[in-house]
Amino acid sequence: MDFVVIYVLGAIIATIIIAMSVVFLIKALKRAKAINMDKAVITETIKNSAIFSIVPSIPIVIGIGVMMQYVGLAIPWIRLTVIGALQYEIAALFAAGAAEVGASTSVIASAVVVMTLSIISGPLFNAIFYKKYQTKLYDIQTNNAKKMDAITGALLGGMLSGIISSILVGGAFTIGNPTFDKSGVGTYGEITLITLAASVVITGICGAIMIFGKQKWMESYALPISIVGALGIAFAFVPVFA
Amino acid sequence: MKKLDLFNAPNSREDYNNQIHSIGRIFTWIALALICAVPVAFCIAAKVVPDWGAIAACITFIAGYWAIGLIEAFSYAPLLGTGGQYLSFITGNIANLKLPCALNSQNVAKVKQGTEEQEIVTTISIAVSSIVTTIIIIIGLIPLAIFQEELVEVLQPISPYVMPAIFGGLTMALLAKYWKVALIPFGVCFLICIVGNLIGMGSALSQSTMIIVGMVVSCISTTILYKKGLLDGKKKAPVETPAVSADVQESQEETPVQEEIKEDDVQE
Numbered sequence: 007m008d009f010v011v012i013y014v015l016g017a018i019i020a021t022i023i024i025a026m027s028v029v030f031l032i033k034a035l036k037r038a039k040a041i042n043m044d045k046a047v048i049t050e051t052i053k054n055s056a057i058f059s060i061v062p063s064i065p066i067v068i069g070i071g072v073m074m075q076y077v078g079l080a081i082p083w084i085r086l087t088v089i090g091a092l093q094y095e096i097a098a099l100f101a102a103g104a105a106e107v108g109a110s111t112s113v114i115a116s117a118v119v120v121m122t123l124s125i126i127s128g129p130l131f132n133a134i135f136y137k138k139y140q141t142k143l144y145d146i147q148t149n150n151a152k153k154m155d156a157i158t159g160a161l162l163g164g165m166l167s168g169i170i171s172s173i174l175v176g177g178a179f180t181i182g183n184p185t186f187d188k189s190g191v192g193t194y195g196e197i198t199l200i201t202l203a204a205s206v207v208i209t210g211i212c213g214a215i216m217i218f219g220k221q222k223w224m225e226s227y228a229l230p231i232s233i234v235g236a237l238g239i240a241f242a243f244v245p246v247f248a
Numbered sequence: 249m250k251k252l253d254l255f256n257a258p259n260s261r262e263d264y265n266n267q268i269h270s271i272g273r274i275f276t277w278i279a280l281a282l283i284c285a286v287p288v289a290f291c292i293a294a295k296v297v298p299d300w301g302a303i304a305a306c307i308t309f310i311a312g313y314w315a316i317g318l319i320e321a322f323s324y325a326p327l328l329g330t331g332g333q334y335l336s337f338i339t340g341n342i343a344n345l346k347l348p349c350a351l352n353s354q355n356v357a358k359v360k361q362g363t364e365e366q367e368i369v370t371t372i373s374i375a376v377s378s379i380v381t382t383i384i385i386i387i388g389l390i391p392l393a394i395f396q397e398e399l400v401e402v403l404q405p406i407s408p409y410v411m412p413a414i415f416g417g418l419t420m421a422l423l424a425k426y427w428k429v430a431l432i433p434f435g436v437c438f439l440i441c442i443v444g445n446l447i448g449m450g451s452a453l454s455q456s457t458m459i460i461v462g463m464v465v466s467c468i469s470t471t472i473l474y475k476k477g478l479l480d481g482k483k484k485a486p487v488e489t490p491a492v493s494a495d496v497q498e499s500q501e502e503t504p505v506q507e508e509i510k511e512d513d514v515q516e
Contacts, residue, residue, distance in 0.1 A: 031371075034368045037258065038507075055377050066341060071399055089284055111294040124317075132333060147401065160467045162327060164416075167433040167436075169462070191404055202413075205412060206419075236416060
């Protein structure tokens with residue numbers, strides 16, 4: 007399953023993604039300089055984005071480990087480096103009948119086709135329609151900034167509401183009744199709620215240190231600290247409930 | 249027709265935006281071609297033909313993900329900005345990594361919604377996040393190839409808890425700004441989740457589904473509040489972060505939040 011040509015394609019894709027990110031980064035940095043943005047803000051943004059991204063990237067690597075038992079190392083590497091997430095890929099593997107150890111290369115080829123076809127609508131939208139759509143958004147922003155504020159606020163508020171209600175209610179309903187995903191990993195309601203509470207409390211503590219202890223540096227690190235701390239607590243509770 | 253130079257320094261926000269669109273489109277087409285080349289290369293290397301019957305049986309699955317992809321591209325666009333949108337829809341992991349990372353950066357940088365500063369901070373944040381994630385994945389392949397079973401056994405059990413770990417803290421950090429617009433959608437989403445779980449449809453209400461439900465409900469409720477003028481005057485407070493540099497001078501009406509921050513800055 008791990009053909010050299012797939013690794014070569016994976017390397018090219020990873021290179022393109024890094025090149026795209028570097029080009030956008032350079033363009034944004036040059037534009038920031040041109041409009042006299044505060045250098046400290048830019049440095050802080052680079053620093054906290056890099057730190058923030060470390061911990062959430064680790065489950066992506068674990069996702070490759072989960073998928074490689076079915077389709078080898080090269081395919082999951084590519085799939086999880088580009089658009090797509092573990093739950094989509096696992097669902098596609100099941101849909102195509104490839105989520106079993108020792109599946110034939112023909113079945114795996116079918117699964118890779120399904121995975122590929124499933125996730126291309128977003129990038130296609132961007133390549134064809136996004137400029138027109140963004141121009142409309144820009145017009146709203148220019149003509150009626152309050153309306154645009156309301157739109158972005160509504161989308162963000164809606165996203166947070168959807169995620170938090172799903173975590174809270176899903177967690178409460180799976181207390182003592184864990185659910186297992188297709189790869190066999192259990193989600194325990196108790197740990198979900200403990201992790202959520204831990205993340206809130208740790209962020210609150212960081213906020214208190216920042217405000218009352220006058221430690222402004224803490225602002226950049228509060229979220230990464232809360233993610234690491236909450237996952238550490240989840241890790242400690244897994245043996246208790248599992 | 250105006251010729252667009254991708255390498256010159258843009259003179260205005262519009263020029264910058266056009267350059268980002270052109271670069272973004274070029275990279276998106278290249279990435280799409282490479283992504284689509286993977287199954288072709290696999291079939292050639294393995295000397296097999298995919299099972300077309302099995303693929304045809306997955307049409308509803310594919311159509312479902314097409315719909316999700318389009319809704320996500322449409323609804324995340326105002327939040328990700330131009331550069332962030334192109335990058336995020338190539339590198340993936342938007343809800344669990346790129347968007348929270350960008351929101352955290354916007355929050356720390358205290359940039360104002362809709363400004364060029366916000367666009368730049370978001371692009372930098374998502375670009376850096378994409379580079380870090382791609383490198384971590386490459387580095388992670390080495391231990392994964394050697395200790396796959398051990399690593400997966402130790403770390404996989406905490407994978408389901410990454411979203412609560414991210415969004416507990418992020419919600420706490422953003423609550424002060426968005427609670428007014430989030431109150432109604434949160435109530436509706438909470439109710440939908442409770443009813444869904446009570447009637448045995450809890451598994452259908454995953455976080456990715458509820459993001460879309462929450463956004464739709466929120467757009468409807470915010471539109472009603474906006475048209476009734478219930479967001480007027482104080483509307484800026486829930487959606488606006490304190491401005492930086494020139495934005496502060498431009499701002500005529502400062503929110504209580506902005507005034508509070510300014511006082512803090514003076515004390516420091």
